[in-house]
Amino acid sequence: AATVLAVPLSTPAIAQQNPKINWRLTSSFPKSLDTIYGGADDIAKHVAAATDGNFTIQPFAGGEIVPGLQAADAVSAGTVEMCHTCSYYFVGKDPTFAIGTAIPFGMNARLTNSWFYQGNGNTLMNEFYAKHQIYGMPAGNTGAQMGGWFRKEINTVDDFKGVKMRIAGIAGKVLEKLGAVPQQIAGGDIYPALEKGTIDAAEWVGPYDDHKLGFYKVAKYYYYPAFWEGGPTIHAFINLDKWNSLPKHYQSALTDACAFANTNMMAKYDLKNPMAIKQIVSQGTTLRPFSQDILEACYTAAMDVYKGISATNADFKKVYDDQVAFKKEGYLWMQLSEYTFDTFMMIQQRNGKI
Amino acid sequence: AATVLAVPLSTPAIAQQNPKINWRLTSSFPKSLDTIYGGADDIAKHVAAATDGNFTIQPFAGGEIVPGLQAADAVSAGTVEMCHTCSYYFVGKDPTFAIGTAIPFGMNARLTNSWFYQGNGNTLMNEFYAKHQIYGMPAGNTGAQMGGWFRKEINTVDDFKGVKMRIAGIAGKVLEKLGAVPQQIAGGDIYPALEKGTIDAAEWVGPYDDHKLGFYKVAKYYYYPAFWEGGPTIHAFINLDKWNSLPKHYQSALTDACAFANTNMMAKYDLKNPMAIKQIVSQGTTLRPFSQDILEACYTAAMDVYKGISATNADFKKVYDDQVAFKKEGYLWMQLSEYTFDTFMMIQQRNGKI
Structure with a gap:
């Protein structure tokens, strides 16, 4: 009941x-x-x-x-x-x-x-x-992204001067300090802009997405890494x-x-990225790392940008400072086992031993 | 209604x-x-x-x-x-x-x-x-683990000869090929065995867990990486x-x-690992990477072990072969943006620039 x-x-x-x-x-x-x-x-x-x-x-x-x-x-x-x-x-x-x-x-x-x-x-x-x-x-x-597609080689810091590049936000401000001209362009409009030469370079994501958008057809050099998107x-x-x-x-x-x-x-x-990077390279793209000099110049420029924003924006400063403290510890730790293991495995890969 | x-x-x-x-x-x-x-x-x-x-x-x-x-x-x-x-x-x-x-x-x-x-x-x-x-x-x-605690230095492949090490499973079989004597010991029993010298070396996890178990008190050298646990x-x-x-x-x-x-x-x-590794080092532990020679000898030994198991175990062979094919592609891709970005950040960390 x-x-x-x-x-x-x-x-x-x-x-x-x-x-x-x-x-x-x-x-x-x-x-x-x-x-x-x-x-x-x-x-x-x-x-x-x-x-x-x-x-x-x-x-x-x-x-x-x-x-x-x-x-x-x-x-x-x-x-x-x-x-x-x-x-x-x-x-x-x-x-x-x-x-x-x-x-x-x-x-x-x-x-x-x-x-x-x-x-x-x-x-x-x-x-x-x-x-x-x-x-x-x-x-x-997405993991560390690629540094993007360039119609000409970027060998030195000076080579960035006058380069019109599709790159947004804080990364744009960093490259601006090196003389590049950052452009904000929506994803779907990048290809025609690069094809016509309205821009000289563009970053998007990485091999799989970039291949879909066909950038390899209109820019020869594919640089890495996107230091702005680790x-x-x-x-x-x-x-x-x-x-x-x-x-x-x-x-x-x-x-x-x-x-x-x-x-x-x-x-x-x-x-998906490994298959895509192989396709991209087989279609004639040249892969290039940014030089250590370029990365260091950009690092210095980035620190300047953060100093500037932190001086006037308390919210940014609070979150940024916390992340920097975390990052410092994290990259100390990751360079031991993690980095040594990966390095060894990459050497095996390069030597065709996997 | x-x-x-x-x-x-x-x-x-x-x-x-x-x-x-x-x-x-x-x-x-x-x-x-x-x-x-x-x-x-x-x-x-x-x-x-x-x-x-x-x-x-x-x-x-x-x-x-x-x-x-x-x-x-x-x-x-x-x-x-x-x-x-x-x-x-x-x-x-x-x-x-x-x-x-x-x-x-x-x-x-x-x-x-x-x-x-x-x-x-x-x-x-x-x-x-x-x-x-x-x-x-x-x-x-857990991420890539540490290679473990050794009471004596392991500088060459020969130094593994006769080393009684707490290490289990397939990794034990690999080190056995180099002359080490693998031991299966439950977590809680490792410390006393290492202290008494019943064993010469032991691997567990990484800094945070290893520090809790106190291994730094009874073995001086802390090697990396655990190539058996990437x-x-x-x-x-x-x-x-x-x-x-x-x-x-x-x-x-x-x-x-x-x-x-x-x-x-x-x-x-x-x-937690970054804080722990700093504590461990401050308490007198010596950090050491396994040499390239040691890693290569172990790699060769591991390939032998896999060949042996694959010859008699179809389930193992099927899964192993699939993972190897995947790994080969993965480590091709990761050595571009991912590795270059991390390397640069680690250099900044080492130079005190983060």
Whole structure:
């Protein structure tokens, strides 16, 4: 009898356990880039699966709801509940956004994750994001990107003088100090600009994505590394009120789905980039490392830029100083076992012994 | 009226949405190692949080239910639903288990993840694990480990002759080819064995865990890298029938919790190892890299071992060959942007410029 009586009483509570919630996510990326756009799909699928289909997130490609570079604005305003984007696209509002993705001479993907998950990264960035009505979580990483496509060789620091290069944000400011002319151009417009010679150089991501966009057809030299993107994070940005109003277990499901997307995107790049770099080279591209002199000149220029921003922006200074302290320790540690192991394995690879 | 009628009909379905399920997890590690044991806590907390407390997993330290090195047996037999362990602890049953964690001259943590999540790693290993009634998922990584503690210097290949070293599995077989005498000793027994001189050397994990166990007090030289553990995975092993009987959304919640644990453990090591290595060095330990000659001799010995096992074990050969093909591509790609960026940052770190 007690069991029978309990049914009508417990029904509302049980029914609310997994309430139906439908969100929209605007991505900053086109669907054709399955790697970086794929992160949004991962989030949506994993959240739906973990909540038995009750919490659904519908991803839209960049431009379908709002343009890719306005994704964070749409989240702040509550036009959409969330987006999948690069925090550094929004440096125009505040340079502190840049640290959420990557800054020149920042950290590799692994240290970036460590800073976010176990260091102060997520806490500090979310203190800052909250001022923009945003809650952010890492939800993808590309690994160290390539330095980009150049129509002429860049052998010395002076060779950067007058080079019109598609490169955004803080990295643009660094190259500007060397005499380059940074240009902000949306992904889809880079190829024609490079083809026509409106620009002399462009950076995008890495072999797999770059090959899709066909840059190897219009620029001969492919430089590495992108010292401005050692391990850039792709973020899930969620409207802060929407985040706070989610049931706790949906917050958890979304948190874990983002952790999965974060690891899975890096895994996908590491599977796909090797094949792509071989294709690119077989199609006639010349691979070149930036010289040590160039990297050092850019390092000095970057330190100047950080000093300048830190002098006038307390939020930036707070997060930047924390990340620098973390990075110093991280790169001490990684040069022991990690670096020695990788170096040895790379030598075996080069010698055809794997 | 339709709505009212629907209530009693739908009640059983809704009540089953989040059924109460309680599992036990046996860890292979002691609670004192918060890094590696912590992965089990992460899994349990995240699964409970994502299922609103309805799917609970209670973790037990190694030895509480079964000894740490019998964790997989307890899962196969269904004594516990799952465990958190190293697949390579079970090489005695079949050397194929070793590939699930790490094998000498395998891959770093990032390529390991890529092989599992996007390559054929999870598929191939689970084909194999199924023969032992196990479903496995990566749920932690330590990064490249240290090569271990030696009471005397190891300058040449010959110096390994007669060295009694605590080192298990396939790595032991490799060092045996150089004349070392591998010993299998449980974690808690290493310190007294090294102190008494019953053994001359021992490998464990890395600075943070090794410092806790106090090895720096009884061996002067700390070598790197552990070429046998470039990025070892810690696994969640689940009894296959128990896995198959889980509601799909609980399978998803558990999958994502393991992905979180995987990234979070690596993040924790990268936060804690730098502080620990500085403490260890300040207490008088001498850090030494294994020489290139030693690494090359071990590499040759390892290839011999793999050839031998592959000749008689089809499961091993299938998984090993797949991983080698993946590794060859991965280390081609990683030596471009990734390696150049890290090298430059490490130089800055060494020069005190970070």
